[in-house]
Amino acid sequence: MRILHTADWHLGDRLGRIDRTDDLRTAVERIAAYCQEHAVDVLVVAGDLFSELSRPDGLRDSIRHWREVFHNFLAGGGTILTLTGNHDNENFCQTLVSAMTLASPTIGQPGEVVPPGRLYLATQPMFLRLEDRRRGFPVQFVLMPYPTPHRFLKGDSKFRYASPEEKNRVLVQAWAEELRAIRQHPRYDAQAPAVLAAHIHLHGCNIGPGLFRMAPEDDVVIEGSELAEQYDYVALGHIHKPQWVQAAHVRYSGSIETMDLGEQNDHKGVVLVEVGRQGRNKEPEVLPLPSTAIYEVVVLEPSEDLPRLKREYPHAKNDLVKLQIRYTAGKDQLEEVLRELERIFPRWYARDWKETGALMAGSLVSESSPTNRGFRETVRDYLQQELVQHEAEERDAILQIVEQLMEDEDTSRS
Ligand SMILES: [Mn+2]
Incomplete structure (x- = not known):
C-alpha cells in the first residue's frame, strides 16, 4: 500500500495583505499529480487543512477545489485520510463530518474495514482499517486530531484549569490515554501493519524560528518515545519544518508552501512510504514541492x-x-x-x-x-x-x- 503523507495546508490563508489561496492551490494540485504519478493508494493529510483566516465562502471554495483536483484519484479507488489540527475551525469540520456520516450512516465503527474511494475526516480520535487494493491485506490507521479540550476531554470541557500548564498536562494524558485505548481495542492487532497520523508537537523536534501563529506555552508536547516502535509509519502535522524525529519513519512532512518568514529556508515536500503485509517496505522518500520565495x-x-x-x-x-x-x-x-x-x-x-x-x-x-x-x-x-x-x-x-x-x-x- 502506497501512502503519501502531507500536512499543514492552511487553505485560504493570507500573509499580511497577500491572499495565499492560489499559491496553496497550486501546491495541492501538485500533490494530486504525485498521487497519480506514484500510484498512491492513501493520501494522509495530518491536520491544519484550513486557515483560521478563511471565511465561510473560502472554505466552500476549498472543498470545491478538492472535488475537482482529487476526482480522478478518488474515482480510481484512492482514499484520503484527514484529521483536524489546532487551526481548523471546529464547527465547520464537525459539520463536514456530520454530513458525511449522514451520507454513509453505517460506516465508522472502531477498527472497521472502511470502503476506499472517498475522504475521511477525524475530528475525534479514530481507528479504521483499509485493505490493500492489490493483495487484500488490511492496514490499520489511527488518526489523532490536535488535542483540544473539546475533542479529548469529553464531558469535561467545562472543567476549569488552575493554569495553562495544568490544562496541557491534562491534554497530554488524555492524548496518551486515547491512543492506549485504541491499541487495546479487540479489533486492534499489534502484529499487523499500522500507521499513526497525528497533529501534535512531538518532543525533540526542531520547530525552527518558532511555532506558526502560536505561543510555545499554549502548545501540547507529547513524549512519544514508543511510537517509532509501535507504528510502521508516523505521519505528523503541526511543525512546518520538514524533518524526521527519533526515527526516519516518524516524520513531519512540513507545510506545503512557505507560510511565513520563519520558513524561508525550508525545502518543502511530501513523503511517500510503502507499507506491505510485513510492515514498511523501504525508507520513506521525500517528493519536493516548489515554494514561493x-x-x-x-x-x-x-x-x-x-x-x-x-x-x-x-x-x-x-x-x-x-x-x-x-x-x-x-x-x-x-x-x-x-x-x-x-x-x-x-x-x-x-x-x-x-x-x-x-x-x-x-x-x-x-x-x-x-x-x-x-x-x-x-x-x-x-x-x-x-x-x-x-x-x-x-x-x-x-x-x-x-x-x-x-x-x-x-x-x-x-
Ligand atoms: Mn500548521
Whole structure:
C-alpha cells in the first residue's frame, strides 16, 4: 500500500495583505499529480487543512477545489485520510463530518474495514482499517486530531484549569490515554501493519524560528518515545519544518508552501512510504514541492537602494517581501519610494517606514515601535489588510467611505 503523507495546508490563508489561496492551490494540485504519478493508494493529510483566516465562502471554495483536483484519484479507488489540527475551525469540520456520516450512516465503527474511494475526516480520535487494493491485506490507521479540550476531554470541557500548564498536562494524558485505548481495542492487532497520523508537537523536534501563529506555552508536547516502535509509519502535522524525529519513519512532512518568514529556508515536500503485509517496505522518500520565495528587504537610503534593488530583483513579481524603509523628509518623497518598491515587489506583504530626521532628533517614537506613520495611513493599511479577501468592488467602496469619514473629521476639526 502506497501512502503519501502531507500536512499543514492552511487553505485560504493570507500573509499580511497577500491572499495565499492560489499559491496553496497550486501546491495541492501538485500533490494530486504525485498521487497519480506514484500510484498512491492513501493520501494522509495530518491536520491544519484550513486557515483560521478563511471565511465561510473560502472554505466552500476549498472543498470545491478538492472535488475537482482529487476526482480522478478518488474515482480510481484512492482514499484520503484527514484529521483536524489546532487551526481548523471546529464547527465547520464537525459539520463536514456530520454530513458525511449522514451520507454513509453505517460506516465508522472502531477498527472497521472502511470502503476506499472517498475522504475521511477525524475530528475525534479514530481507528479504521483499509485493505490493500492489490493483495487484500488490511492496514490499520489511527488518526489523532490536535488535542483540544473539546475533542479529548469529553464531558469535561467545562472543567476549569488552575493554569495553562495544568490544562496541557491534562491534554497530554488524555492524548496518551486515547491512543492506549485504541491499541487495546479487540479489533486492534499489534502484529499487523499500522500507521499513526497525528497533529501534535512531538518532543525533540526542531520547530525552527518558532511555532506558526502560536505561543510555545499554549502548545501540547507529547513524549512519544514508543511510537517509532509501535507504528510502521508516523505521519505528523503541526511543525512546518520538514524533518524526521527519533526515527526516519516518524516524520513531519512540513507545510506545503512557505507560510511565513520563519520558513524561508525550508525545502518543502511530501513523503511517500510503502507499507506491505510485513510492515514498511523501504525508507520513506521525500517528493519536493516548489515554494514561493519569502524574504525581508531593508531600504536605508532610497536614492541609492531603489535603483540597486531594481537591478538585483528583476524577477521578484511573485516573491513575498517584508519591507523596512528609512527615508529623509525633504530629500525622499515617501509616496514615490513606496510606489517604486511596489513596482519591484508587487507582493510585499508587510511594510514599515521611519523618517531619519525624526530618529536623529530623538523623537518620542521609540526605535522598537512598529511604525510612526500617521493616523490615515494606519487606517488605510489596516483596512486593506482586513479586506484582502473581499471583492475588489466591495473593498474599494468601503475604503471610499472611510476616506470620506476621515475628510469630514478633518473638516469638522479645523
Ligand atoms: Mn500548521
